[in-house]
Amino acid sequence: MDQKIGVYICSGCGIGESINVESLAEVAKEFSISKCENHSALCDLDGIGLIRKDIESGDVNCVVAAACSGRVKTDEFSFDPMTIILERLNIREQVAWCQPAGAEDTQMMAEDYMRMAITRVEKSTLPKPYTDATNKALLVVGGGVSGLQAALDAAQAGYSVALVEKEGELGGYMLKWHKNTPSKAPYTELEDISTQQTVDMVKAHPNITVYTGTVIEKISGAPGMFAVTLKNGGGTLQVGSIVLAAGWKPYDPAKLEHLAYGKFPDVITNVRMEEMARAGKITCPSDGSEPSVVAFIQCAGSRDSNHLPYCSAVCCRVSLKQAVYVRDQNEENKVFVFYKDMRTPEQHEEFYKKVQKDGVVFIKTDTSKVDISEGSERKLAIETFDELLGEPVQVEVDMVVLATGMQPSVLDDPILNLEYRQGPALPELKYGFPDSHFVCFPYETRRTGIYAAGCVRQPMTAGRATSDGTGAALKAIQCVELTSQGKAVHPRAGDMSYPDLFITRCTQCKRCTEECPFGMYNEDEKGTPLPHPTRCRRCAICMGSCPERIISFNNYSVDMIGSMIKAIGVPEEDEEKPRIIGLICENDAFPALDIVGLNRLQYPPWVRFIPLRCLGSINLVWIADALSKGIDGIVLFGCKYGDDYQCHFMQGSELANTRMDKIKETLDRLVLESERIRFEQLSIDDYHRIPSILEEFTSRLEELGPNPYKGF
Numbered sequence: 068m069d070q071k072i073g074v075y076i077c078s079g080c081g082i083g084e085s086i087n088v089e090s091l092a093e094v095a096k097e098f099s100i101s102k103c104e105n106h107s108a109l110c111d112l113d114g115i116g117l118i119r120k121d122i123e124s125g126d127v128n129c130v131v132a133a134a135c136s137g138r139v140k141t142d143e144f145s146f147d148p149m150t151i152i153l154e155r156l157n158i159r160e161q162v163a164w165c166q167p168a169g170a171e172d173t174q175m176m177a178e179d180y181m182r183m184a185i186t187r188v189e190k191s192t193l194p195k196p197y198t199d200a201t202n203k204a205l206l207v208v209g210g211g212v213s214g215l216q217a218a219l220d221a222a223q224a225g226y227s228v229a230l231v232e233k234e235g236e237l238g239g240y241m242l243k244w245h246k247n248t249p250s251k252a253p254y255t256e257l258e259d260i261s262t263q264q265t266v267d268m269v270k271a272h273p274n275i276t277v278y279t280g281t282v283i284e285k286i287s288g289a290p291g292m293f294a295v296t297l298k299n300g301g302g303t304l305q306v307g308s309i310v311l312a313a314g315w316k317p318y319d320p321a322k323l324e325h326l327a328y329g330k331f332p333d334v335i336t337n338v339r340m341e342e343m344a345r346a347g348k349i350t351c352p353s354d355g356s357e358p359s360v361v362a363f364i365q366c367a368g369s370r371d372s373n374h375l376p377y378c379s380a381v382c383c384r385v386s387l388k389q390a391v392y393v394r395d396q397n398e399e400n401k402v403f404v405f406y407k408d409m410r411t412p413e414q415h416e417e418f419y420k421k422v423q424k425d426g427v428v429f430i431k432t433d434t435s436k437v438d439i440s441e442g443s444e445r446k447l448a449i450e451t452f453d454e455l456l457g458e459p460v461q462v463e464v465d466m467v468v469l470a471t472g473m474q475p476s477v478l479d480d481p482i483l484n485l486e487y488r489q490g491p492a493l494p495e496l497k498y499g500f501p502d503s504h505f506v507c508f509p510y511e512t513r514r515t516g517i518y519a520a521g522c523v524r525q526p527m528t529a530g531r532a533t534s535d536g537t538g539a540a541l542k543a544i545q546c547v548e549l550t551s552q553g554k555a556v557h558p559r560a561g562d563m564s565y566p567d568l569f570i571t572r573c574t575q576c577k578r579c580t581e582e583c584p585f586g587m588y589n590e591d592e593k594g595t596p597l598p599h600p601t602r603c604r605r606c607a608i609c610m611g612s613c614p615e616r617i618i619s620f621n622n623y624s625v626d627m628i629g630s631m632i633k634a635i636g637v638p639e640e641d642e643e644k645p646r647i648i649g650l651i652c653e654n655d656a657f658p659a660l661d662i663v664g665l666n667r668l669q670y671p672p673w674v675r676f677i678p679l680r681c682l683g684s685i686n687l688v689w690i691a692d693a694l695s696k697g698i699d700g701i702v703l704f705g706c707k708y709g710d711d712y713q714c715h716f717m718q719g720s721e722l723a724n725t726r727m728d729k730i731k732e733t734l735d736r737l738v739l740e741s742e743r744i745r746f747e748q749l750s751i752d753d754y755h756r757i758p759s760i761l762e763e764f765t766s767r768l769e770e771l772g773p774n775p776y777k778g779f
């Protein structure tokens with residue numbers, strides 16, 4: 068591409084009062100550019116018209132718009148990305164609004180940012196989108212309520228759907244259930260289950276092909292071009308994206324010996340209770356008699372560090388429902404519920420109150436012991452301590468129902484059997500659920516184009532699992548649509564870049580194939596990476612991991628960021644103007660900088676921020692280059708990591724922190740203080756911490772004195 072760079076500088080919104088835009092234009096003119104214009108309101112019709120006129124005349128094909136944040140006015144600053152390279156240089160929120168107006172250091176900051184922005188454009192090329200993956204059919208795995216809804220919604224939106232169910236019939240658990248908990252006002256009455264109607268609609272829909280009694284042998288390929296092989300000669304399906312709605316399995320009651328499961332036949336699970344109610348009669352397994360006193364023990368294996376540490380979300384409501392079954396069978400029947408906490412969110416509180424009023428007895432307790440009642444052959448005794456009365460209690464009952472929890476069905480079975488270098492299963496989040504980010508991206512797994520819905524994603528009610536099917540179907544549709552246009556999915560939705568490997572210099576070290584959080588690379592037998600571009604989320608973690616520095620993007624590369632660092636002016640030691648580079652994650656921390664500006668908070672003028680796709684894309688050479696150039700300190704701002712992580716690329720922030728050890732080795736080699744580098748985890752609402760972090764870091768650097776490499 069023959070670059071023709073146009074630089075357009077806005078002086079509106081207080082920029083002109085803070086920065087000398089004429090001097091700023093002179094800095095731009097030091098570069099090989101075609102045009103440089105100042106304008107009093109670049110985002111208005113006249114300002115945008117100025118840019119468009121230069122584009123249309125052929126004078127400009129790269130635009131540097133030095134104005135407001137790239138997160139605002141996106142409609143105004145919108146040019147054809149296939150022909151125009153656009154760089155939004157934020158001199159409003161990140162210079163004029165967070166630095167003293169008219170100060171020399173404010174001007175120096177704006178001028179450095181101008182050099183960095185033009186350098187970034189110089190190192191960019193136009194995208195060449197990958198458009199070979201055009202299959203828009205969907206595979207839905209699992210024929211329970213989530214899978215049925217996902218299939219139906221996608222089919223009704225016009226997409227071809229293959230629905231694979233391992234059982235002989237569609238419908239999942241819901242077709243074994245007797246009643247549903249209330250879902251509509253007044254939220255007190257049990258409801259009939261309508262899953263059979265949905266099953267009938269799915270079977271009748273012309274866009275849906277149902278495969279029952281079938282499991283998946285393997286899945287190869289990538290979004291827009293998955294090949295799905297069914298077991299037992301079921302053939303191969305070609306699909307573009309996948310909804311995994313494989314559901315849940317009850318926690319294994321055999322592990323609940325402490326609650327006497329398996330010891331006494333009249334200790335049963337809530338699943339067994341539901342099946343009996345559906346069959347028409349609740350009876351004691353020991354002798355077939357109808358129980359007149361029934362106890363429910365909540366959190367049977369849930370919220371218990373020896374079993375399931377989490378709350379299974381639905382068991383309290385299920386026990387309330389089953390208490391109604393017992394009372395409906397005979398209004399003289401007595402019901403006791405032993406609970407740690409009754410969890411009945413939303414309007415289900417109304418149902419809870421109704422069951423309480425109906426005479427069901429609730430006993431708050433932490434642990435219960437179940438044994439045979441003294442002097443009885445069959446009756447059971449529950450001994451516990453009533454925390455509200457503050458005294459021990461003993462209750463004799465005919466039957467005990469354990470409210471066992473939910474586990475994702477993928478726990479011991481990869482189900483999808485992916486032919487990925489990183490393994491056949493979906494990587495799990497905490498507790499074995501394959502969601503990728505429960506804060507920001509529900510449904511997304513760590514395998515691009517595969518979306519989890521319903522109880523395989525987290526414990527939930529049938530109502531929520533149904534709407535979850537809709538959500539996952541929409542994500543799967545977004546995926547096939549974006550992929551077919553050569554665009555990335557969330558969080559860099561629309562990005563048309565993808566990793567380009569200079570493979571002849573690859574040493575087969577396997578760092579990229581191991582560290583990509585999304586399993587983009589398979590490997591050949593020697594360990595050479597085999598890219599699958601549509602699996603890529605464009606985080607550039609592989610770029611940061613490659614020791615040979617041979618992975619780059621058309622608009623993001625090791626050379627580009629390194630050149631931007633080199634474009635920063637480093638004053639002489641006696642000028643007492645330290646320089647700090649802020650390598651900052653574009654997902655949370657970089658937008659937080661805009662909020663600093665919006666709130667007119669100020670921070671030291673010595674910092675130059677460079678947004679990174681993910682902190683995991685940091686290449687150690689940037690740190691070494693910056694320090695050897697005389698930069699006094701480097702601050703890394705990444706997302707929070709750990710179990711409740713917010714890193715948008717799962718492991719990037721954590722990887723960057725791990726690489727700190729290597730950075731420290733580099734510093735030792737350069738005989739530099741490792742305190743010159745700081746790593747901070749930051750979420751977007753931590754914006755107010757930024758000024759104090761930078762002030763404190765600046766003070767520490769002052770104590771350390773200037774970088775001894777300054778001036779070399």
Ligand code: SF4
Nearest residue numbers: 583603604606607609
């Ligand atoms: S850019 Fe990210 S998602 Fe893409 S291959 Fe590299 S590490 Fe994987």
Ligand code: SF4
Nearest residue numbers: 573574576577579613
């Ligand atoms: S990290 Fe670089 S050198 Fe190592 S396998 Fe990947 S591309 Fe090759």
